Amino acid sequence: MSYNTFGRVLRFTTWGESHGPALGAVVDGCPPGLSLHENDIQPFLDARRPGQSKFTTQRKEPDAVRILSGVFEGPDGQQRTTGTPISLMIENVDQRSKDYAEVAKAYRPGHADYAYDAKYGFRDYRGGGRSSARETAARVAAGAVARLIIPDVIITAYVSQIGEDMIDPAAMDFAEIGNNPFFCPDAAAAERWAKLVDDARQAGSSLGAVVECVATGVPAGWGAPIYAKLDADLAAGMMGINAVKGVEIGDGFGAAKLSGEQNADAMRSGADGPNFTANHAGGIAGGISTGQPVVCRVAFKPTSSILTPVDTIGRDGQNTQIMTKGRHDPCVGIRGTPVVAAMMALVLADHKMLHRAQCG
């Protein structure tokens, strides 16, 4: 089956291919009365937009979003959500499908090409079709709507590692994130990465990355045990982003190395709920938020579409090699950062509403 809807009571459905006429999202279940205009969404799309530096794909897409439904003049004269589905559309303008003649005939190792053919019998190979990361523009647009539902939550996402080069946690400064093309909170690392990514790009290679995301202002009590735990929904949301291969909550795999005493986030009496002396748990226990910051780490593999030739087979089953022309991100994790933030917003907004449904 095809399942292009995410969420439980706040749900969004995305559609569209990389080289089709347009792509979009339908956001369903949004509360009524929220002030919503295109310019509430556009800045998040702009952050993800390709072609803004030499470190990302050179495809030029304005990614201008249109709201086609679900808003109307409210009692105060402001344009507001009506509680009905919000249809968001982004037109594709800079397709160059002829670049994909080779991809039509052979499978890029690491890419979804072979798997799509095996499942569906054929595929839209232009720019990766539905398996292209262009789909994530629709998530980012939907995420901007979700943020309006959780105005007290602040979501910060950043790249903490490219290839083997990690940021220095001691040098981390969120104010730096917007000052470089890598969403990097460590100015020195950003400088190193400029060379690292450029080298990879010029070599026709690509790099993996790790993105971290922190949400503060999440109250204790969101999450729906057992099978819609907050961390399980985050894991699904993040793992479903293109090129993601790993997800951690809080200390993640690091927690496997700790003893119970080390991992315990001790509590002290606080004015407004407990004060925690640590946050190994990443703000979630038993699938429910604890009131601490919700912390998530996401691993992106290196882009599969590279200019270096790799052994593969053709649609005819015969041995061949492929090198991928077209325009691609040398490090897809960079532009994945706003997508991670969007999925965090979508999961949290859904769980805020779910909690309200059950617990009033």
Next chain:
Amino acid sequence: MSYNTFGRVLRFTTWGESHGPALGAVVDGCPPGLSLHENDIQPFLDARRPGQSKFTTQRKEPDAVRILSGVFEGPDGQQRTTGTPISLMIENVDQRSKDYAEVAKAYRPGHADYAYDAKYGFRDYRGGGRSSARETAARVAAGAVARLIIPDVIITAYVSQIGEDMIDPAAMDFAEIGNNPFFCPDAAAAERWAKLVDDARQAGSSLGAVVECVATGVPAGWGAPIYAKLDADLAAGMMGINAVKGVEIGDGFGAAKLSGEQNADAMRSGADGPNFTANHAGGIAGGISTGQPVVCRVAFKPTSSILTPVDTIGRDGQNTQIMTKGRHDPCVGIRGTPVVAAMMALVLADHKMLHRAQCG
């Protein structure tokens, strides 16, 4: 909201508390005509059963499963699934609720105690109530049914790391997994772990662990992009297991360190689909299985319930300390191994059926 159902067309719903009279699972959507008896399920429950060695909790539960519905004498005289819901029940027999007097009054750091209270206003504190890992017995029972739907798939799960001590991949032998109480495929590591875990137990401490799971025999084509990708569903299923904090597919976070060339699973012409020269992807590309083994790694934090006193607050909000009596696993990841395997089976069976629905 409470969401105690997992799956899309093969769905199971679990219920029950650690110290209630019973717990169970209702498996819905199972194909008709499969031979199913209690003894198809019991061995998997026995593998997860507590009290079998000094390395796990000393609670003694027979975990005997009863099939209450959904089977009947088939045309061949064999008891077979009828296509209607299969109700599985396991009675609790060895509750010792009085051990939990302290837990009733104060919150165990790292445990779900505080989060449940914050969400629901109160909680069944006996043995952790619904947040207890006893719930996973129901998943293991459901997983045994799922395995019947995918008879050609072989699922192997094992512990690859306890605390900081990892197995030697070169020494890995799946035949060893059943020869030690740790589901460890490396005999030397198992010997080391005996001391490691026993020391932790005696010190009133606990240890984290990593569980790996490999499924062979999965054909190319299972998985439902975009929001029910095979890896996203696995991530949700695994992250929702008690004490899990991280999930990786294939190389996971290791892939973030690779270049595109290193990460490419090259293909060569094969008799029956491609032969891959590597499996960095863990058998999944674009959310769809590739025909390679599906590989998943899962990080378990150390058990939160420890005998060492930790700073915390009481239900009254006042500072106190807690040490958890009751009977607990010093390393919850060990008994998590059959649970990981069960979730793998449940996700794969669901996706086999989903693929059949869409693609015939």
Next chain:
Amino acid sequence: MSYNTFGRVLRFTTWGESHGPALGAVVDGCPPGLSLHENDIQPFLDARRPGQSKFTTQRKEPDAVRILSGVFEGPDGQQRTTGTPISLMIENVDQRSKDYAEVAKAYRPGHADYAYDAKYGFRDYRGGGRSSARETAARVAAGAVARLIIPDVIITAYVSQIGEDMIDPAAMDFAEIGNNPFFCPDAAAAERWAKLVDDARQAGSSLGAVVECVATGVPAGWGAPIYAKLDADLAAGMMGINAVKGVEIGDGFGAAKLSGEQNADAMRSGADGPNFTANHAGGIAGGISTGQPVVCRVAFKPTSSILTPVDTIGRDGQNTQIMTKGRHDPCVGIRGTPVVAAMMALVLADHKMLHRAQCG
């Protein structure tokens, strides 16, 4: 697929066969903190219970419900819902499977026998297996939980017609409903029906019926356009009850005969929302409640299992005749009345919670 779960955020899953060891429901998503004991549920099961008069099946089932999970001592010492799944179980005690030897071999016209065989390849023929109306006991138990979520809503269901004999609306008195074995609000009709139903029973025949259900106290605003309209969910819930073949909201098919002026429920200024001068709409407009009583009519066909021989075919495809021994209701609509009321409660409670999720 098999889909044994109903509801969106308040969901229940039922399981069990007519002659299996037990049947039950798992109610998921219930708000925490509601006082719930077996004796909150038992009276509704008793109203539906068979064998209470000669006008219903002579099978003797105590239908005693057990709560197996989801409740615990609340802060006030009362047993209260915890917000986790509520497992309800009813044991079957009076199975007489040997009565069904004939049904095993041939298909009862009008019954699900043939359809189940066509779908699943075989069936549990004992007492109708999963297709038996015994399944509705589980709905009635779940419905009793739902009622606790909507304490301000009063649900009244009654039989308005048996065969061709209707009640006199002018003589309708809800206080009469409990005074006769037919849930009939018209004492004179109840007297006529005693003879009517007894005649059918003695003739080995059966009768259809119409059940009406009115819910007062539903505020304006419940319902989820477009595809979870309150009336659409009621229609699904009612049409899925065994033997139901028609559902109307408000005037139903009668509305097709009216002009727009006749059908308009005019409004006058009221203290607390509008006063309506009529309720042709049955309390629902655009899929959303209007604050008027929600009114639903449900048509039950006559019981398919009759003692009169009917032409049919056997499992072998050959012509034969069948007359159904076993114990059956001469008019299944009668005992359908508490089931209709339960489905009304379940749909309304779900929509109360859905409305709260979106609109706060």
Next chain:
Amino acid sequence: MSYNTFGRVLRFTTWGESHGPALGAVVDGCPPGLSLHENDIQPFLDARRPGQSKFTTQRKEPDAVRILSGVFEGPDGQQRTTGTPISLMIENVDQRSKDYAEVAKAYRPGHADYAYDAKYGFRDYRGGGRSSARETAARVAAGAVARLIIPDVIITAYVSQIGEDMIDPAAMDFAEIGNNPFFCPDAAAAERWAKLVDDARQAGSSLGAVVECVATGVPAGWGAPIYAKLDADLAAGMMGINAVKGVEIGDGFGAAKLSGEQNADAMRSGADGPNFTANHAGGIAGGISTGQPVVCRVAFKPTSSILTPVDTIGRDGQNTQIMTKGRHDPCVGIRGTPVVAAMMALVLADHKMLHRAQCG
């Protein structure tokens, strides 16, 4: 909550308001490889299109559909479904929102105006906004896709009654349906209705109607007991159509008047499954298709928007009267006919796929 998605494995999501820039549907889960072009969809939209006779609304909408995603050149050079979401968009061109100044201020009795305000706090009043029957254009477009999944099923829908005037079943000829503007299979009735509907229109009144729908070629075995019964899903689908107040399967309310012998659809040995001697059941038993034609009847109330003044209240709660200008169908049931057929196609296609998922 807002729930604008219908279906289980074949799912469609609709969006758009009557006077917004466009409306559409996203069809998800469609099998790959089906030949699909705009002109496979357009004829069904044309059948529903307004402004084609004086008996329907005079709004002029070309209702030209565009396929924005989910199709690509197949291996045979034909444009085929790819298995990814199919986005269908229809632009609105003939909005006249100024007609709705009065509706902005006061509630039309029988319409969703008051209920929407009560739920959401305000509403898009232009042309009824989301509650307008214009939404059904999106269902008709989605239904055209669904038909491709069930090529062996023939769906016929027709109007059998307008106001109190019914067709003569003996005079019924499906070939007549396309010969008149009423989808009427009885030429004499169509002639009478021309005067009946025109009189209502000229009087500023409106009329109710009954639509019947028959699907032949449905094999035995589709349907998913207990809570996704084929008849329950049809009931939900039909009751959710604008202005629908009643749904019957087979004999419906008529079955309530029958005895068990009369209602039994006797079976005789046939070449390919049983031959039934009657079809009181409307092709469904126990929620599963029997192989007989699936028969459904749907009651439409008269259009609520009428030119005759009716008592109502304003948004300010004060008494007033309203007469609805704007352009409206004098009998909304007529154009509801293609919508009923579309919902039948959508439910059947979904159940074909569900059956395949479970039973192979």
